[in-house]
Amino acid sequence: VVTIRDVARLAGVSPATASQALNGRPRVNSSTRQRVVDAATKLRYAPNLHGRRLARRRAEAIAVVQGRNISTLFNDSFYRVVLGGVVETTHARGYSLTITPAPGNGARPGDLAGLLGHGAVDGVLVVGVLEADWLFALREPGLPLVLVDTYLPGSGVPAVVPDYRAGARLATSHLLRLGHCRVGFLGAAVSYPFGWETHEGYAEALVAAGVGYVPGLVRRSPIGVEAAAAATASLLASAEAPTALFAVTDAMAIGALRAAREHGRRVPDDLAVVGMDDIEVSAYTDPPLSTVRVAKEEMGRLAAERLIALIEGEGSLPAVAPVCGELVVRGSCGGAGREGR
């Protein structure tokens, strides 16, 4: 193995100077630098990362820890594209990325902190929902933290989240504008912000349109296709079934599509459906799903950007940075502008 001493020797300088030269420090004579660089390339020198990290007290690495609402990060239709954005800017900024074990069942908050604190990484991106005590355990060793796709109200922990409330409003008011007056809400039975914000956005859109809020049109189910299908079925079987439905998640909307088909309802004619997220399969459902697109990749990029800013001490930014959504009209909601195949 070739170390910096070898390079220094060959270039006829001290290791200290070699280090300076290789790291582009200003205060080294350019002819000396050239000699050092030549020596390094001739020797095919590459710095030992652990030595460097130890000396610099920087890992030049960040970790991604996955939240509880995700089974496997890579296979989650939503989060995996967020992760793509994270990887992109992490590498662009010269950091490397460490994937940590998902918080297991028997695990304790301190486990992760022990794994990641103490110099293993410079900062942590928490993707998805994690309990507050875990978050604080992570924070305690002084790790910069950025939350992705959720936030901890009132905690001041920086976060990057979609504006789910606005998204819900967008979807609902689109359905309303299409002339529906019985718009159902298929929400997520979860206790984090996403759960209530989507509901509030839905309610706000009703108010804005002067349409009454009907509790019987509202269902909350576990996230997941099956549960959503069941909830939709109960909605369709009720006395005054909706003619349109906003599902807070594309996965749930797909469940709704399935339930509609099983109940002999035609989409969009008998039931107009709009989802949210715009996951990959949404363009390929039958009919293609209208949805509120969430800027997933952008969210990942932004989160990594903010974390690195935090690490490099570039001041503090507003706690919660919402990214906006846009409506993607495909076949499942009927009306004009129909797209899809």
Place this chain on the structure above:
Amino acid sequence: VVTIRDVARLAGVSPATASQALNGRPRVNSSTRQRVVDAATKLRYAPNLHGRRLARRRAEAIAVVQGRNISTLFNDSFYRVVLGGVVETTHARGYSLTITPAPGNGARPGDLAGLLGHGAVDGVLVVGVLEADWLFALREPGLPLVLVDTYLPGSGVPAVVPDYRAGARLATSHLLRLGHCRVGFLGAAVSYPFGWETHEGYAEALVAAGVGYVPGLVRRSPIGVEAAAAATASLLASAEAPTALFAVTDAMAIGALRAAREHGRRVPDDLAVVGMDDIEVSAYTDPPLSTVRVAKEEMGRLAAERLIALIEGEGSLPAVAPVCGELVVRGSCGGAGREGR
């Protein structure tokens, strides 16, 4: 920050002993060990990984580098589940996982080697297809390497691959057994083993069934839905169109499904289709796709296992370890045992 010296001081021993005790070395008095452990927990000590890695000359980390045939690792329907398996066993074995930048366009083989050699990681998993010079560059600094989903014929580089030839045989002979005598082949126009092995498997099945090989029934297209659809279209438009089709990839099979629909062929009645891989969406196509399931997660697990064995010096295993596939019969191939919704 609390270091091992602090622990040692509190426990009234030397740092050396503290290290021994904490690392479960046998030669330390159990009462001493207890004192050290107590001190460590009281101080909430966690070892600095870089210090440890520097001293041990082990990174306890492996890297995943993605091949050229993948655009984004996390979003690839096939490789992302392979990756899930990799993560699982990597963590189970106490290693951490580093994701490296994808080999870019302007990049040179040495770049990755520089990034990963010299102690950054203990070994590398190459997922997908990468040029031989890149592979050798990686190998040169002495990094253990395991290839996943491809191999370098005659190179002796360990690899974990599905038995694509057997898979192709399986799919083709199933179609043959269903009574089809004009079975088309939709192959991948690539120059790595997957390309020719699938073709050979197809041909072998024809021979085994005593059916002649008809060049006009064979198409090769770039991987990807669009190209596959186009190739299928040309097949369907030909004078003696096939009544059944084996597509070497589910993605390509989906393209075939689309082309069939556009040409007014009903699947499976006018055209029986079997794919390979069993990616997530294959169960949800219309009709659901019959396919040869590749043990993707298992492949990832096995590859990580083998790499770690290599790292820890547990001898050498056979160069290429094929994992087997199984036929999953859904709606797209017709015949008995129809499944799906």
Place this chain on the structure above:
DNA sequence: TTGTAAGCGTTATCAC
């Protein structure tokens, strides 16, 4: 069984 001391490879401090 335990302590001392010498690295591991790098960078930072401070003289020169």
Place this chain on the structure above:
DNA sequence: GTGATAACGCTTACAA
């Protein structure tokens, strides 16, 4: 500008 020298935090001979 450049070179000794001392960290960084840990492990491991070797000595006690």
